[in-house]
Amino acid sequence: MSAPRLKATPLPGIGVQYDLETREHRHLSVVAHRDGTRTVNVYRSDDPDSCAQSLKLTSSEAGSLIDALKPSHHSPSLLYTTDLGLVAERIEVAATSRWNGRVLGDMRMRTETGASVVAVLRRAEAIPSPAPDFRLAGGDTLIVVGTREGVDAAATILGRE
């Protein structure tokens, strides 16, 4: 069974609205605001153009709600999981991390954990497959792929002060 398509409508100056029609023909929408907050809307039955309820959620509240809605338990930073036991996660390099300012090769992540860094997200750009001489900076987000244990170990290594 394929996932239902969300319809995306840009709301210039506010964000993007995602609409979902459920199997019971109820219409709900989520407005993703630019500042990371979310509004969840449920529509009135007598006037389908207007909201009966409009809930404002902060980004962390929205994160917790997503967790609760997910059919399988997972950690908030999980990007994707396959049936093969591989997971991909975002892990942030803290400013206080010992790797802030060091090159990726120093971490020996793949040797130690079997997990590999497939991309680094830095402000306005994403750097795919960074080489061992890539210099990390605090605030970078690494996309790490590996087994569940491997990725957890990688997160521990990255978190070292």
Next chain:
Amino acid sequence: MHSAVLLIEFGSIILGLGLLGRFAGRFRLSPIPLYLLAGLAFGEGGLLPFGASEEFVATGAEIGVILLLLMLGLEYTASDLVSNLKTHYPSGLVDCALNALPGAAVALLLGWGPVAAVVLAGVTWISSSGVIAKVLGDLGRVGNRETPVILSVLVLEDLAMAVYLPIVTALVAGVGLMAGSVTLAIALGAAGLVLFLAVRYGRVISRFVSSDDPEKLLLVVLGLTILVAGVAQQLQVSAAVGAFLVGIALSGEVAEGAHTLLSPLRDLFAAVFFVFFGLHTDPSSIPPVLLPALGLAVVTALTKIATGYWAARRAGISVKGRWRAGGALVARGEFSIVIAGLAVSAGIEPSLGPLATAYVLILVVLGPLTARYTEPVATWWGRRREPSRPEPAPRATETEAPVAD
């Protein structure tokens, strides 16, 4: 000694604005009308004329306009603008025809001449995206189906400003037809070029400006904007448009970062701008223009409701949603004052500033009310008059007009 007086005056202005803002927040009002009133109180002929900080406030006001337009540009991506222009241009044209013409007509009736007519047309045409976005959030209507229609009208107005402001700048400067055409050509060319570059190379531009450090990002964005605004002013195009185009050209994370960093600055300098506008308006000049302002406010409130109704109908929204869209669009605010400010600083028609002030004061208060009550009133009216007539004329809201007094 002079600097001490300046600090005392400027400090008390800012402090006063802060207290007024808190007062407005308590009543969920937009603080704009209070800032204008504060300016009136401290200006020439007011309660407590300020002299020393005049020049400083004037510069602050200019920066305020630049920041207002920069932030407006940051709200939109170039692709937003282009796609909106393609799909909704009829609504934009209807909006312009219905709402700019009453302003122009009133200016001509008062015998102010063609230049003032063009300025007043802009004052009555452009809705306040700031006030409207806030009202939609407060009323829990962000997810409504008519909201994209409301926003698209606002986007088109903002885009039209990029063409309209250079024209006004040229007109109030009193340049001839030839020089005016050159200015307009430059403005249109620049706007087109920026849109094209932003759609094509937005990421490259953003990467050039991007910085990991908020402090540097702030300085780069602010410096770039003020520089471009100055160059635009030098080319007689209007500083505000230059700033708007910089905002359009920046996209993605840079735009979001800049938005967060610049918001407080924008709030400060925009407040200074409203005060400055009030300072230059003599309170005693308002009563004579109060009647035309009130009439214009009622007429253009109705034309905006009609505009929203028409635009929503075009988008296939149900009748209730059409009334809601109409009512939401009524508020005018910061940009009407920006446009009037151009004319006031150039010394066109002395009564124009007071009229614009009164007009904005009325509509910034009335706008949230029409947004809230147009639909219930129209529905009630429609029920009373038998649902045989599919579209009652937008007279239903006249019952609210007395609220404006």
